[in-house]
Amino acid sequence: MREINVVGGRISPDQLGRTMMHEHLVVGLPGWELDVAHPGPTFRDALAVCVDRISELKDAGVRSFVDPCPTDLGRDAKLAGEVAARTGMQIVLATGLFCELHAGGAYWRAKVAAAAAAGQDAAPYIAELFVKEIEEGIGDSGVRAGIIKVATDVGQVTPYERAIFKAAAIASQATGVPITTHTQQGELGLEQQAILTGHGVPACQLVIGHSDGSPDHHYHLGVIDGGSYLGFDRWGYQTGRYGRPDEDKIASLMQIVRARDARQVVVACDHVCCYRGSAWPPVDSVKDDESYNILHFVRNIAPRLKAAGLSQADLDLLTIENPRRYFSASAPGAQENANEGAAAEA
Numbered sequence: 001m002r003e004i005n006v007v008g009g010r011i012s013p014d015q016l017g018r019t020m021m022h023e024h025l026v027v028g029l030p031g032w033e034l035d036v037a038h039p040g041p042t043f044r045d046a047l048a049v050c051v052d053r054i055s056e057l058k059d060a061g062v063r064s065f066v067d068p069c070p071t072d073l074g075r076d077a078k079l080a081g082e083v084a085a086r087t088g089m090q091i092v093l094a095t096g097l098f099c100e101l102h103a104g105g106a107y108w109r110a111k112v113a114a115a116a117a118a119g120q121d122a123a124p125y126i127a128e129l130f131v132k133e134i135e136e137g138i139g140d141s142g143v144r145a146g147i148i149k150v151a152t153d154v155g156q157v158t159p160y161e162r163a164i165f166k167a168a169a170i171a172s173q174a175t176g177v178p179i180t181t182h183t184q185q186g187e188l189g190l191e192q193q194a195i196l197t198g199h200g201v202p203a204c205q206l207v208i209g210h211s212d213g214s215p216d217h218h219y220h221l222g223v224i225d226g227g228s229y230l231g232f233d234r235w236g237y238q239t240g241r242y243g244r245p246d247e248d249k250i251a252s253l254m255q256i257v258r259a260r261d262a263r264q265v266v267v268a269c270d271h272v273c274c275y276r277g278s279a280w281p282p283v284d285s286v287k288d289d290e291s292y293n294i295l296h297f298v299r300n301i302a303p304r305l306k307a308a309g310l311s312q313a314d315l316d317l318l319t320i321e322n323p324r325r326y327f328s329a330s331a332p333g334a335q336e337n338a339n340e341g342a343a344a345e346a
């Protein structure tokens with residue numbers, strides 16, 4: 001069975017247990033380190049906050065989470081190592097690069113632009129970074145990345161982002177590590193899926209993130225029928241430019257389950273324990289809301305989904321079985337075969 005790189009070692013997908021597929025220890029937009037007037041917490045203070053929040057999440061029954069912070073958003077593998085050691089939480093860290101508008105550091109934009117001007121392809125060069133972080137580790141932390149993160153903003157997938165997506169596809173196929181994406185409010189997810197599968201990534205190895213931001217049922221079914229997972233991973237982002245009421249997201253999810261089933265949706269809160277520099281402005285609009293909490297899905301949304309008619313078995317699909325199957329690189333319809341195989345081995 002394919003193993004997953006987690007902070008501190010490797011586990012099998014069966015060891016994941018209940019899993020939040022998109023939460024963050026720290027996030028900082030590139031340049032945060034120049035904001036010396038608002039430096040954010042020290043390492044020691046950030047560690048205290050993270051250990052506190054992650055311990056609560058573990059006490060609530062969550063055994064694993066994915067922190068899909070890409071290389072250019074303030075990721076801190078050493079901090080993650082300390083948090084994992086002190087809490088016993090299984091944490092999957094990411095490699096990858098964020099969207100051009102909100103990150104897309106000058107270094108990588110210059111590489112992509114120079115390659116394009118020379119009629120060359122920057123993707124294999126960028127893929128070397130992703131593969132190195134998956135196979136050898138992130139910096140000198142000893143932590144290997146277990147997922148690849150890519151992102152788009154609104155309107156279009158930029159040429160820069162297309163190069164990053166191709167690099168992610170190359171690295172994913174070289175290593176077997178799956179891909180998770182950021183969309184802005186569930187926009188361009190079908191384009192993301194088409195680009196990545198077009199470069200050879202199996203659709204079942206993709207989570208199209210922040211799909212709960214979109215009210216479009218046909219968009220949701222398009223991602224599912226294309227074979228990928230929908231990330232309903234921003235519970236609690238209810239107001240402002242990036243928000244949509246939880247009540248509406250619950251209605252969307254139940255509509256998806258009735259139209260298909262619960263086998264291609266994963267969940268999380270996209271909570272950020274600490275910001276480097278000051279908080280990312282869009283999150284300012286929701287961070288005082290009590291629903292902006294890493295426990296929000298487990299404590300508040302899961303009971304509301306059950307009240308709306310979701311079975312415990314379906315809830316277990318969202319939080320246990322779907323993450324397990326995604327990291328196993330098995331197609332959503334392959335579970336019956338996997339069970340037969342397990343039964344035969346037993």
Ligand SMILES: [Zn+2]
Pocket residue numbers: 022024068270
């Ligand atoms: Zn995020």
